[in-house]
Amino acid sequence: MPFRLHFGDDDLMRCRFAVSPLWETQEAVRTLRRPDRHGYHPHWLRRIREAAEGLDLAPLWLLMPRRGHSPDFLGPPPIGPAAVFEEEIAQVRAADPGAAREDLARALADTPGALESSRARVMLADPERAVRELADLLEAAWHALIEPEWPRLRALLEADVAFHSRRLAEVGLGALLPELDRRLSWDGRTLTVDWPGEHGRDLDGRGLVLMPSVFSWPDVISGFDPPWQPTLVYPARGLGGLWVRRGAEAGEALVRLLGRGRAAVLAALTDPASTTALAHRLDLAPSSVSAHLTVLRDAGLLTSRRYGHQVLYERTPLGMALVSGG
Known part of the structure; x- marks a missing residue:
């Protein structure tokens, strides 16, 4: 059952690549709880073990269902092609509490048993506080887990963007998209992602952000509901x-x-x-x-x-x- 993104004429001209340190931070936190993601990262896992043990990541893990919705405001599409973490975390802190509560409620509903937990009740009762505390936790995770390795990670991600930007110039968007991952297919107007569930979205002139990721492997991730720009996250080449x-x-x-x-x-x-x-x-x-x-x-x-x-x-x-x- 696929995920489909429908392109209009304007969307074909509004696709861009981006790299996000905030996204890598969030997905690194998710990877700690996902043994199926550990294959490429045993050295990193050994190096950060002590630092990770010093963090209480349970509130973030509560919002990371294996299948289903994760809060968009915690990892929004990058605001530029070379976003820095400080800019991105400021965007998280500026999230509207009402919209954030809806986002949190959707994620908690997709996490088995989460809505019955005391943490979930506290988050939903005071979303302004939840936004603040979750942003603080993401910032602590950035400093402990990702920032020391960011030059290495950024070099890999930027090399992926450079490679695929050249391919885009050589073969065009329609030929490039299936090259990003074998689970992607293109029929001239619709990008189909082989993914559990049935979902479709018209891009409505917003275009698409294409974002390589180190820690999202082996998943291809797509989504972001309005007002966020549609985004496709794929495993970076060279892992x-x-x-x-x-x-x-x-x-x-x-x-x-x-x-x-x-x-x-x-x-x-x-x-x-x-x-x-x-x-x-x-x-x-x-x-x-x-x-x-x-x-x-x-x-x-x-x-x-x-x-x-x-x-x-x-x-x-x-x-x-x-x-x-x-």
């Missing part, structure tokens, strides 16, 4: 090399496990790359690299995605763990 030291060569243990050629190919995939690019990077014949890639993919160490006429390969969480020794 397989995010926490791996750049330029690292295959260790001897990896060589013994996989063989020198396959170990070199796996280690060289610090970002998504084609067979030709890897062959040039490693000074190997493309046929040899292709054979290694096939074996590594069949073993679950790589995944492949088509971008236009190219097939790009990227490490899976298992492949990343082997390279990093994690």
